[in-house]
Amino acid sequence: MVTMTADRPAPARRGQVPSADQLDAFRAVQQLTYRAAADVAATLEPGITERQAAAALRRRLEADGVDDWFHLPFAWFGDRAAFRHFRLPLQFLPTNRRLEEGMGFILDAAPVVRGATADIGFTSSLGPNPAVDRVMDDLAAHRALIVEEVRAGRTFREVYEAVDRLAAAQGYANRHHAYPGHVIGHAIEPLDPGPGIGITPARFGRRHLRSLARTIAVGRRERWSPLWSGDRRSDHPPVAGLWAMEPHLGLRGVGAKFEEILVITDDDAAWLDDDLPHVRRWTERGITATGAR
Amino acid sequence: MSAAAVRERRVAGFGGLPLAVQERGDAAAPTLVLVHGYPDDHAVWDLVADRLAADHHVVTYDVRGAGASGVPDDRAGYRLEALVADLGAVVDAVSPDQPVHLVAHDWGSIQSWSAVTDPVVGRRFASFTSMSGPGLDHVAAWIRAHRIPGAGRWRAARRQAVRSWYIAAFRTPFAPKVWRRGRLARSWPLVVSRAEGAEVDARWPGPDLVANGANGVELYRANMHGRTAPKVPPTTGIPVQLVVPVGDRYVTPALLDGMERVAPNLVRREVGGGHWIPRSKPDLVARLVAEHVAAVEADRAPEPAPDRDVVVVTGAGSGIGRSVCLAFAERGSHVIATDLRAETAERTAELCRLLGGTAQSHALDVTDGAAFDALAAAVAAEHGAPSIVVNNAGLGMAGRFLDTTDEDWDLLLDVNLRGVIRGARAFGRLMVDEGRVGHIVNVASAAAFTPSRTLPAYATSKAAVLMLTECLRAELADDAIGVSAICPGFVDTGIATATRYVGATADEQDERRRAADRMYKRRRVTPDAVADAVLRAVDRDRPIVPVAAEARLGLLAQRFAPHLRRAIARIDLTPPTRPRPAEGSPS
8 A cells, every 4th residue: 555645735535435336336337338339349330420430339328228428429530539630629529520441540438327437438440550559559558657656646737747758758649638628537426326417519418517517616625626637726646536537649640548447545546447448458469567568 | 074085077967967966985885865955055965975975875966057067048947857857867877776865955855855756766766864845746735735724724834934935035036136246145154154053164155155046046936836736746655754953944844744645654853953954963964864774774664753752850759850750751751760869769760650651760969960971871872862851959958148158058059050050961962962852941949039038048049040041041942942940939849848957956957847848838839730830841832930829929029029029038937946836725
């Protein structure tokens, strides 16, 4: 166990870390969602649009028992997976971009099942794409880095900057910078079991947005932020809870990310689950946690 | 270059007109016939012929009406049919058994196109190297096609029409008189040497210039008007090398578009230089001819013109340099990534290959002149001259002038200024010698035109780079090499984390670096934006490309608000060494 240390006063801790049962529920939803994304990805064919792919993933997850959403599925094809030329805030919404042979793509979905939320990012390509493969390989080092830095008690801002430095050394652009709030991660709140109350036009679930707004307000008072970015509001030691981490790297028009839940307790941090497609893929390819082969 | 021995002889041309023929080199070697243009005579080829004589049987002759050849009695004697027959007679005389390699310039090239597409005379040629002279049938078809508006055709036609002013002038009765009056002939050597960079000597433009100019007007009068071009121009199957000097004042490169319809087996080579490249770039012309002839003699297909850019980038291991490499790789260029640290350069090369380009990496210290020359030699041996050079490597330095030591200055200027000088010189020389049409990009900074008490050394080094760029741009314009300065503002490249703060303790140094880096990150201008600016500079040949709003504003302030600029210069931009307390703290 590592004790978190920092020269700044620790922010007031919010709520309890989820119980073991709750963690199991979150893990199950995360598994369910990655499975659905992998299955839908396997059915994608040339000519399909982002909208069609996102809708297929939504149908599949709703059939699997999803009853609410943090956000509906997104799909990004080709250079849209690197958020290239994104200037306006809503450009991440699915478009009629068609998938082509050899194109990389990302499926990103955040469904809720009985109050437990997953937020996943699944990167793949239609047919071989060495560039996508390479960026995915190099993401392994980021997964290891994030958990190491949090365990060392670094502030969220410092973790963000460490990821930035690693990406720059690898030669990649930081594309999570293009996310709303420029976040590399965000808090995931356990919700009451029960149906959702609708979706905003920007594809985010209303119940989750309300919960997030409340947490932001609490965070303001307690000097921490549920939106994990590189700015001053994130310059606080780790805050216990569930955090969906989504490092997103870009190499010109090639983009890749993973997204999964990091569990931060008062004195430790660990990924919720290691049995995920990207982790299995790294193992198969002989990539160690540090990213070296 | 020592002059080769010249053997003079006379050959009877069409209608028995005597033609003065000069031969150099071993008559058993492959025969080259060099045909001159207007208002030249055979002497225009002297420099090229001397260079080729060692390995070839080089033949030049004076076209009818020029030099020591006979002058036809009437205009009909200048018609293409006569010129083609003359060429056939010369070929039969100097190489009765073997086909010859034809090399022609200007009007010589015009008549040679008629010769190589002629059903009888055409069989006498093994290859053709054409400079600055399209076939007249092709020109007629080109003008017909360019009557249709769209795709920039009217603009191309207008550009060519402006450059063809002399053809209209030659229809007036004054044209020969102007030559005979003598003033034009007296100033001609100055015109061609100053405006064209051509090497003049006693034999070119020689004593016959007035007669060449006055008689040669008949070439235009006899052939350019009232001619009915065939609907389907005759073609030739021999290997043709079309050498296109992009700075030609008389024949625009666009006029030579579509020559492959006349000669399907055609390689087009665009080179830097003006109309008289046989006199301004004899080494280049001789090399291109020799290579083409060697390929044809060995029954090889001539080397195709390079279809992609070879790009050399310094400081390619991180930041802007790496992004520039990736941007070029994405277009399919061949990238040569160099950096002080070999492993970061290799990483860049690896990423370039992932993006579909080809790439190689070299360790290079830009302060090491010998290493630069060695790299240039290695690149030249493998790829020839690069088409694009990006001098990007640079250091950051901040702090008071009075705290900046001599050693600080030496290091900074050695990298930021002399590094650019070394790169531009080593590769610029290669590019000029090989006639490579290309671009040199120097990465300067918005600091180059934005004075600041915070960056005296850095801004000075970058201002020098900017001025160097402008001077070099003027010098290399005639060689069709563009030179651009990229002036980025605050770009998140990691330069902030490596900037040296003079007069600061180690702790202050770290803290300032971190604060500056965060400020740069907040600006959110990425190296990719600079890379896109580099592509823009190359594609549109822009002299100065500012990147980010502060750079554009700085450029405006320099022009329109120098007082404001001086006031801003007095603001100390050194990042504070104490982080400010977080906003929204509970009171």
